[in-house]
Amino acid sequence: MASETGTPVEARHPAAASAALIGKSVVVKGELEGSEDLTIEGQVEGKIELRDHTLTIGQGGRIKAQVFAKAVVVCGELVGNINASEAVEIRESGSVDGDIVSPRVAIADGAHFRGSIDMQRKGAAPAKGAAPESPTPWKVPPSYGA
């Protein structure tokens, strides 16, 4: 499987090489749970739970589901919310319509995204109603790259 850049997904995500695969012709409706990495090239509707593993949606993948995983890589289409404990990456060919909750989110130029992105880290205080009493101003380093 190759990404939009021609780089095989397996090359950047070695786990994908040994991941379970839902092929192009497969349509799944319902709940998917697993304890190994999963790559989807087909269609899934419902809910996907890979709490401690990586979900890769290949370029041919069409997902309409709520996703819970450690990491999610989107090269195809996903309609639904993503909750990833580590990271979400939307590649150039990827499309996401839904809200993302993850401490790290990377969106490639050209990717489609519509929704909100919640990058609060674990342990961060929930949304507040008033300013903190003794805020600790964050000192921006003299220079750091994007």
Place this chain on the structure above:
Amino acid sequence: MSDGENNRSLAGLWNRARRFLAAGVRAEPAGWEPDGGAVHPSRTLRPFLQSMAEWPAPVNVDLGPVIGSNVTFLGSHLACKLYPEDLYPDLDQPFARGDVDGLGTMLAAKLRQDPGSVDGILAWDVFDYVGRGEAAALARRLASLLRPGGLMMALFTTEPRHEAASRRYVIVDADHLRHRPAPGARWARKVWPLRDIEVLLAPLEVYQSHLLAHHQREMLLRRPAAPGKEG
């Protein structure tokens, strides 16, 4: 091939290489970066970020298109909740040039955050592309989203221009923005005098204002905490 011919051949090759290299090194404007647009200093981004960092999980609205590196930057440094709400394509619609009701409908559909729930708004140069009535409606809507003490960062051109391309603002670091050209059917950029900006954004108070050398005014506007002044 004799030694002389060989030397002449090598000299010719070297001369061609020099011409090729010389042609490849073009004099670009100061600040030009080959990978898409000039990099200009920003005076308001750093104070905006510092203010947001005072909150444990700030809620931000970005009125520009989704730019991956901006998302990554804001996420890694602020751990924020971000709503990318690209208003620019909607402002290209005909209603944006005189139909305040149409704009109001669009804004209500796009900006669905609860009033007073947003800590910061990155408005970029969105006000450059709307008329007075529409800008006032937009300003009221944005001001209502901000919590008391919340900030809005906005950029205003100081010279009239009609560019075929719009601009995307890419955060390079806390002190610099890359003004990346992007295709778009933008209307002529409007020049807002400072007094007009203050009136237009009256629900908000001017926190910082900087006139920059690249023909742009950068402003940080804050929703006042006093109940009587809230918009």
